Every structure is written in C-alpha cells, then in structure tokens.
Amino acid sequence: MRCPKCLLCLSALLTLLGLKVYIEWTSESQLSKAYQGPRDTPPGPTPASPEPTLPANLSARLGQSGPPPSAYWNQQQWQLGSLPSGDSAEAGDCRAWGAAAAAEIPDFESYPKGLRRFLLSAACRSFPPWRPVSGGSQVAGCSGTDVPYLLLAVKSEPGHFAERQAVRETWGSPAPGVRLLFLLGSPEGEAGPDLSSLVAWERRRYSDLLLWDFLDVPFNRTLKDLLLLAWLDHHCPGVSFVLQAPDDAFLRTPALLDHLRALPPSWARGLYLGEVFTQAKPLRKPRGPFYVPGSFFKGHYPAYASGGGYVIAGSLAPWLLRAATRVAPFPFDDVYTGLCFRALGLAPRDHKGFRTAWPADQTADPCTLRDLLLVQPLSPQNSIRLWKQLQDPQFQC
Ligand SMILES: *[C@@H]1O[C@H](CO)[C@@H](O)[C@H](O)[C@H]1NC(C)=O
Ligand SMILES: *[C@@H]1O[C@H](CO)[C@@H](O)[C@H](O)[C@H]1NC(C)=O
Numbered sequence: 001m002r003c004p005k006c007l008l009c010l011s012a013l014l015t016l017l018g019l020k021v022y023i024e025w026t027s028e029s030q031l032s033k034a035y036q037g038p039r040d041t042p043p044g045p046t047p048a049s050p051e052p053t054l055p056a057n058l059s060a061r062l063g064q065s066g067p068p069p070s071a072y073w074n075q076q077q078w079q080l081g082s083l084p085s086g087d088s089a090e091a092g093d094c095r096a097w098g099a100a101a102a103a104e105i106p107d108f109e110s111y112p113k114g115l116r117r118f119l120l121s122a123a124c125r126s127f128p129p130w131r132p133v134s135g136g137s138q139v140a141g142c143s144g145t146d147v148p149y150l151l152l153a154v155k156s157e158p159g160h161f162a163e164r165q166a167v168r169e170t171w172g173s174p175a176p177g178v179r180l181l182f183l184l185g186s187p188e189g190e191a192g193p194d195l196s197s198l199v200a201w202e203r204r205r206y207s208d209l210l211l212w213d214f215l216d217v218p219f220n221r222t223l224k225d226l227l228l229l230a231w232l233d234h235h236c237p238g239v240s241f242v243l244q245a246p247d248d249a250f251l252r253t254p255a256l257l258d259h260l261r262a263l264p265p266s267w268a269r270g271l272y273l274g275e276v277f278t279q280a281k282p283l284r285k286p287r288g289p290f291y292v293p294g295s296f297f298k299g300h301y302p303a304y305a306s307g308g309g310y311v312i313a314g315s316l317a318p319w320l321l322r323a324a325t326r327v328a329p330f331p332f333d334d335v336y337t338g339l340c341f342r343a344l345g346l347a348p349r350d351h352k353g354f355r356t357a358w359p360a361d362q363t364a365d366p367c368t369l370r371d372l373l374l375v376q377p378l379s380p381q382n383s384i385r386l387w388k389q390l391q392d393p394q395f396q397c
Helices: 004-034 072-079 088-104 113-121 161-169 196-206 218-235 253-261 265-269 314-324 333-343 380-391
Strands: 150-155 178-186 209-215 241-246 272-277 304-313 354-356 374-376
Touching: 072 088, 088 113, 113 218, 150 161, 150 218, 150 253, 161 178, 161 196, 161 380, 178 218, 196 209, 209 218, 218 241, 218 314, 218 333, 241 314, 241 374, 272 354, 304 314, 304 333, 304 354, 304 374, 314 333
Parallel strands: 150 178, 150 241, 178 209, 354 374
Antiparallel strands: 241 304, 272 304
C-alpha cells in the first residue's frame, strides 16, 4: 500500500460506520422492547392434539352422546352428513334447508324476525364479490414474495367509515409482515341509504376492502368468516396467523406479534387464541340480545373465543371450511367458530390479554393496557388517542 494515510482514513471511516450501525440497532431494539407483550402469561392447558382431524361421525365431538333432545339444531346436527353447498346453481337447495326449518320448528313464527331470516337463508353460503358499477379490480391476493405473517381481518359494515379510518391510522397501519383487510357485505343496503359510490371510492383509494354481495346484518357475520376462509384458501394460503376482530377493537399489534413469534410451533399450528368462554349457555330472554329459543338449541355452547377479537392459525382455513359443511348453522358467528373448532378436535387457548366488553372508563389511562393485547369496544377517537400515547417513546407506566 503506497498511501498509509489512506489506510488510516479508511479504517477510521469503517469504525464510524460500525458505530452508527450499532447505535441504530440498539436504539431500535430498545424501542421494540417498550412494546413487548405480557411475558408471564401462561399459555393455558395443552389440547389433546394440536393437529386437526374431522371424523365421519361428529356426534361425540359435539357432545351428543345419546339421541338428541328435540331442539331443531341438535336434531339437524345428529343427522347431518353435509350441508347443501349453496352455489348459485343450487341456491334453491340451500333455501330448501331454511324452508324445512321453518316447517319443522313448531313455534318458528314466534322467533324474532332476524333469527327467522337467518334460518331461512342460513345454508346459503356462497356469494360473489360485490363490484361497483364503475368496475375496478379486486383486492390483490398475497404474491409469493409478500405473504403476510399476520393478517388483520376486520369485520366492518359499509357505514362505518370512521371506524375503518381509525384502524388504518392506528393498529392496522402498515408494518412489516402485517396486512389489513376489512370484511363487508353489500353497501347497497336494504332499507338504508345506498352507500355504493362512497364505498366504491374507498375501495379504490385504499385497496383494503373485501366486499361480497350479501346483506350486511349481524346475523350474516358467519358469512364473512366463511368467505374470508375461502378467500385465504385461494388467494393467501401461506398466511401464518389471522386476527378476526370487529372494527371497534383495539390491538397492540407489536405486542401480539411478539407473542405469536414466541409460541412453540406445535401450538402455533392449531392456534385459536382469545378470551375464551367455557361455560356459556344460550340466553332465553325472548326480547333480549343473543336470544336463542329452547326449540332451536339445547345444551351448553362449546368453549369459544369471544368474537370481540381472536387469532387463528392461517393453515386451518381449509380445515375450518370443511368442518363448516358438517356443522349445522348457528346464528352467532363466534359460537359457530367454536363449534367448528370443536368438530376439528382443537381447543381454544385463553389469553388474559384479550379483553372484550372492556369498560369505557378504563380507556382514559393508557397504562391499563400495559399487559393487554386487545381490548374492545373502543371509539375511533379513543383508539387514536391511545395509539398515540403508546407510540410515544417517553411513555412509561
Ligand atoms: C354417531 O356417534 C354416536 C355416539 O357418539 C352414536 O350414538 C350414533 O349412532 C353415531 N351415528 C352414526 C350414524 O353412526
Ligand atoms: C343475509 O344475506 C342474504 C343475501 O343478501 C339475505 O338473503 C339474507 O336474508 C340475509 N340474512 C339476514 C338475517 O338478513
């Protein structure tokens, strides 16, 4: 080397570069430490098997040991080979299932209107994507190089513009390995205002709306689950985990990512994680919420994760779809998911960091979220305030 000064300069430069990389790396790892989730949460009891199976006779899995009680669901489940597939060619077939229910349930006419409508079309489950008149392309699938680790699948409703925007600006904001999609029915509504042009604009602007052509009412929420599973199967089969949550949930996304990455692979494969109800029974107050008539269902609900927010392993999508063809329709989406998991022989895992029915007075102080992963419900305004507070590097409890 003819220039010893050059050598000196070069090594000084390299040292400086190394120092810069080191400083950036340590400050980044400090930052991510601030958002680490609960470290001491025991993952709950290990289910008998982490691998899904679907036996020919589901009766034992679904807790039906003897001849079923006379309730309609129990009878149907006892006899069920599989549901009519509900393709448009067979739409008559799926409607026939509902017509038979109406004819065979003695007090069907006394059921609340929503429940009656649910039963009449409950076996109709395949609906095409909703497309605006102006056309436009569908939401992109996951390309080979861009398969998300965590898909945030948020059940929204056409009119919930503010809720969706708050999710985009907070826990659903772009992050490596994370993708956000909203699940909606048709914005054309029934008796309400026609939101088609507004939703069509939003769909073009954000490319994060999965829309199908069915009426978006609470009793149709299971359709969002099933149509999402079918979409995953076709367009995003490699996704590792899927969070299912309504648009008024609040997720500490970095904390959930840390939790998922730390799971033993054998649990991760059959994951169904959330706030688990193990002893829930149908509510029998005729005008109350979640009313289920005794002539429709008897018995306890399966252990299920609250629909306020839960995570499943992406690889279970085809299994859940197969289970759903063999589990009789049930009006509530989260209970139905619990039934399908039970049919597959997989148990939900309770996590104390999932808190649905979160009391509004807790939202004033971000420190109440310190050990939590997901809370629900939260207003768009509170979500934005809490997210900002949690992002603040000065934030401490
Ligand atoms: C399914 O299993 C139950 C008990 O687990 C049994 O009583 C019933 O007869 C079986 N059904 C068929 C069709 O084999
Ligand atoms: C669900 O959507 C379908 C298709 O639009 C509709 O026929 C059905 O009545 C809806 N269900 C309820 C409970 O309104």
